């Protein structure tokens with residue numbers, strides 16, 4: 508096995524030399540009620556890169572992110588943070604962000620800014636997530652997508668060395684989803700270690716530097732999108748996913764009929780095209 512192959516099997520970014528690693532997991536294992544979610548996961552999360560974790564519903568992506576963040580204790584194995592010693596080493600965008608509904612957008616950002624030991628340019632931050640015009644609107648009056656954009660702002664606020672985003676594109680229209688990925692990729696380019704769990708494979712393929720595919724038991728494959736596409740002789744990341752993932756993996760009851768392969772916002776791009784075509788023909792195929 509070459510060094511690169513060995514690195515790949517460990518879920519390490521092969522396009523980094525290892526010196527940029529900011530979070531390392533070794534033998535990371537999580538069980539709930541004696542049922543393994545993942546076992547023996549070895550990852551090196553690099554700063555200055557976006558690492559995307561993909562896999563079916565219920566496979567353990569959120570649990571893995573929460574374990575990296577220290578919100579969930581592993582059953583076995585370790586998570587080691589080696590980044591700078593700051594008050595807030597890791598930002599987090601949870602799958603279901605909760606904010607005080609009576610706060611305005613500005614007040615929400617100011618509240619979180621008061622908790623971090625760093626100057627926060629609220630105007631720039633809101634501009635980045637396209638919420639400038641909504642700055643005086645109460646959280647209770649925001650759409651679901653706007654709330655997610657606010658959650659993105661909250662996660663990267665104060666420029667933590669690591670940010671873990673659970674389905675950052677969920678509920679966003681295609682151009683905002685792209686904008687959020689672009690913005691996170693920009694943060695990565697500025698040196699942040701960005702970890703996203705996502706079902707939006709086209710954006711992952713475009714913006715992620717490193718992809719970790721989770722399947723029952725742990726990491727099924729990992730590498731840059733280009734490496735994975737070459738390795739599996741695939742047309743795109745969706746094809747890689749289709750090859751690597753057992754359609755019955757995950758524990759969502761919808762998985763068995765293929766629904767778990769859909770994106771955050773419903774069907775994957777490919778399924779949308781197929782169903783649009785069906786709709787165009789009045790459902791006649």
Ligand SMILES: Nc1ncnc2c1ncn2[C@@H]1O[C@H](COP(=O)(O)OP(=O)(O)OP(=O)(O)O)[C@@H](O)[C@H]1O
Pocket residue numbers: 539540544562563564565566567568569570571758759
């Ligand atoms: N606190 C908990 N107690 C018991 N089981 C849990 C707990 N949290 C998660 N699980 C289980 O762990 C498994 C992985 O859940 P997780 O939310 O990490 O999956 P996921 O890959 O993020 O799914 P999705 O794509 O649907 O968000 C699921 O079977 C889930 O029911």
